[in-house]
Amino acid sequence: MWRRVISDEVRERIERLDLPFNRWGLDPYGISKDHLGLFLTVLGQAHKHYFRVRTRGIENVPGTGPAMLVSNHSGGLPTDGGMIVASIFFDREPPRLAHGMVEKFAQSWPFMGPWFSRVGQLPGLPEHAKRLLLDGRLLMVFPEGARGTGKLYRDRYQLERFGTGFMRIALETGVPIVPIAFIGGEEAIPTIYHAKYLAKLANAPYFPITPYILPVPLPVNCEVLYGAPMHFEGTGNEPDHVIDGYVAQVKARVEELIAEGRGAGVNHEAEAS
Amino acid sequence: MKVLITGIAGAHAQLVALRLVDNGHEVIGIDVRPWQGAPRGVTIFQTDVRKRPAADVFRVHRPDVVIHMATVTHFNASAEQRYRVNLRGTQAVFRYCDEFGVKKAVFVGRHTIYGAAADAPLYRNEDEPPLAVSTFPELADLVAADLYASRALWSCKNMRTVVLRLVYALGPSGRGTLASFLAGPRVPMAMGFDPLFHVMHEDDAAKAIVLAAESEIAGVFNIAGPPPVPLSVLCRATHRTAVPLPESVLKRALGRFGLPRLPPGAIAHLKHPVVVDNAAFVEATGYDYGYDEHQTMASFCDANILREDRGL
Numbered sequence: 001m002w003r004r005v006i007s008d009e010v011r012e013r014i015e016r017l018d019l020p021f022n023r024w025g026l027d028p029y030g031i032s033k034d035h036l037g038l039f040l041t042v043l044g045q046a047h048k049h050y051f052r053v054r055t056r057g058i059e060n061v062p063g064t065g066p067a068m069l070v071s072n073h074s075g076g077l078p079t080d081g082g083m084i085v086a087s088i089f090f091d092r093e094p095p096r097l098a099h100g101m102v103e104k105f106a107q108s109w110p111f112m113g114p115w116f117s118r119v120g121q122l123p124g125l126p127e128h129a130k131r132l133l134l135d136g137r138l139l140m141v142f143p144e145g146a147r148g149t150g151k152l153y154r155d156r157y158q159l160e161r162f163g164t165g166f167m168r169i170a171l172e173t174g175v176p177i178v179p180i181a182f183i184g185g186e187e188a189i190p191t192i193y194h195a196k197y198l199a200k201l202a203n204a205p206y207f208p209i210t211p212y213i214l215p216v217p218l219p220v221n222c223e224v225l226y227g228a229p230m231h232f233e234g235t236g237n238e239p240d241h242v243i244d245g246y247v248a249q250v251k252a253r254v255e256e257l258i259a260e261g262r263g264a265g266v267n268h269e270a271e272a273s
Numbered sequence: 274m275k276v277l278i279t280g281i282a283g284a285h286a287q288l289v290a291l292r293l294v295d296n297g298h299e300v301i302g303i304d305v306r307p308w309q310g311a312p313r314g315v316t317i318f319q320t321d322v323r324k325r326p327a328a329d330v331f332r333v334h335r336p337d338v339v340i341h342m343a344t345v346t347h348f349n350a351s352a353e354q355r356y357r358v359n360l361r362g363t364q365a366v367f368r369y370c371d372e373f374g375v376k377k378a379v380f381v382g383r384h385t386i387y388g389a390a391a392d393a394p395l396y397r398n399e400d401e402p403p404l405a406v407s408t409f410p411e412l413a414d415l416v417a418a419d420l421y422a423s424r425a426l427w428s429c430k431n432m433r434t435v436v437l438r439l440v441y442a443l444g445p446s447g448r449g450t451l452a453s454f455l456a457g458p459r460v461p462m463a464m465g466f467d468p469l470f471h472v473m474h475e476d477d478a479a480k481a482i483v484l485a486a487e488s489e490i491a492g493v494f495n496i497a498g499p500p501p502v503p504l505s506v507l508c509r510a511t512h513r514t515a516v517p518l519p520e521s522v523l524k525r526a527l528g529r530f531g532l533p534r535l536p537p538g539a540i541a542h543l544k545h546p547v548v549v550d551n552a553a554f555v556e557a558t559g560y561d562y563g564y565d566e567h568q569t570m571a572s573f574c575d576a577n578i579l580r581e582d583r584g585l
Binding site for chain 1: 392394395463464466467469501503506510520545567
């Protein structure tokens with residue numbers, strides 16, 4: 001069946017993941033080799049051929065042990081999440097699996113919810129974040145949350161307010177934060193309007209409408225920039241103003257990376273022309 | 274020590290009794306059902322735990338430890354019967370424990386009380402609230418029994434109380450909640466969902482209960498064995514045919530076409546996982562399971578084939 005679709009490269013890289021798969025090809029979180037294979041084969045095609053993702057600073061993602069990957073969130077659909085997962089799986093040696101934190105509403109959707117779980121993208125709960133980090137996994141976080149994906153095209157690359165929960169968890173679990181800028185996501189799905197009625201129908205926080213109506217990503221060249229890991233000392237019990245200060249540092253670093261990436265992006269276009 | 278097991282004729286309780294006898298303990302049991310072929314060293318009193326003769330067993334024999342396993346988990350029993358046995362029975366047992374100087378009470382509860390919900394964490398620890406009250410209202414009697422037993426932790430000062438929340442036990446006996454669900458050749462699934470099921474071998478479950486009874490621990494503990502498996506894998510490994518049905522059809526099809534009879538609340542458990550974290554118990558007792566997920570499912574399946582061959 002669909003197992004045949006899985007590319008040999010993906011199959012070989014999955015075998016090299018540092019996940020404790022059992023004889024059924026399942027890890028303790030229910031991540032399945034088969035589902036992962038198909039998911040990453042599709043993401044791989046998008047990563048290599050559709051978005052032609054360029055990666056910079058991948059060496060900043062630790063080879064072993066836990067880390068929190070903190071990125072800007074793009075408008076429309078989370079293409080950024082998918083491409084960061086793909087870039088860490090395809091561009092990194094050895095490959096690793098980044099665990100995303102999926103919006104809770106997606107879990108109640110048939111087919112979709114279980115698929116997210118089988119490929120290691122668990123519902124966005126602090127319990128999941130802590131457990132995965134204590135288990136030595138890579139956790140991908142978008143502190144802008146739905147505010148980020150709900151952004152309109154005119155507000156592209158303007159960071160929304162960062163939540164602070166991620167910082168408390170990073171401090172509590174003592175893991176480094178790898179700041180990330182994802183460039184191209186905003187242009188891939190240029191959201192110009194939110195269809196509230198459709199959102200309600202799908203039980204989603206918003207439903208993006210693009211100039212060509214459907215929220216289908218455009219083939220835009222994307223880039224992922226990984227910054228040097230940031231270490232913060234603390235217990236996670238610091239007062240809000242201290243945490244806010246740390247969060248501001250991470251946000252500033254992500255903004256710098258975005259500026260770096262967008263500047264470089266302009267150069268690429270200039271080179272191409 | 275002298276151990277009293279309520280509901281001793283149940284398949285899983287028998288395993289606990291045998292293990293205790295092997296470990297050199299004196300075992301007495303209460304059950305309304307008989308236990309044919311109970312081994313030497315086990316004394317059975319055939320009565321209801323809520324009736325007067327049961328109180329007399331406590332009064333006369335003065336057990337050191339009580340393991341309360343007289344709960345109904347299947348839904349063939351009416352709601353009133355479940356309430357009477359599960360909640361009123363638990364209340365009676367804990368009253369006798371307190372009254373007749375029992376040193377330790379072990380309540381054997383279920384992990385299903387945590388309830389299945391889309392927004393619940395995958396691994397539940399003991400701090401998680403029992404969501405089943407709202408997601409699976411038919412389990413309210415078990416939730417109430419669990420919370421009632423937990424109450425003894427602070428109200429019965431002279432007794433050590435242990436509340437265990439066990440995942441599904443599966444094994445050669447072919448008995449238990451999950452075994453009944455998997456009894457037929459076809460197993461219903463909610464289309465578009467494939468929740469993780471947390472399953473352990475029944476011998477491992479008995480081992481954990483005995484360990485809880487013998488050790489010095491007190492508190493609420495989740496009991497689990499190997500990591501969970503998706504329902505589809507569980508069906509495949511036990512040679513069952515999974516029948517995915519849309520939720521609206523599933524509700525009407527349960528109990529028909531050879532599918533198991535389940536209350537409406539059970540649908541949540543066919544959509545979302547109930548998986549527990551047993552780290553607290555492992556840390557407190559050093560418990561380790563003996564059968565992995567594959568051996569557990571295979572042991573149930575092999576015994577089942579034998580039973581079918583014998584026409585049972």
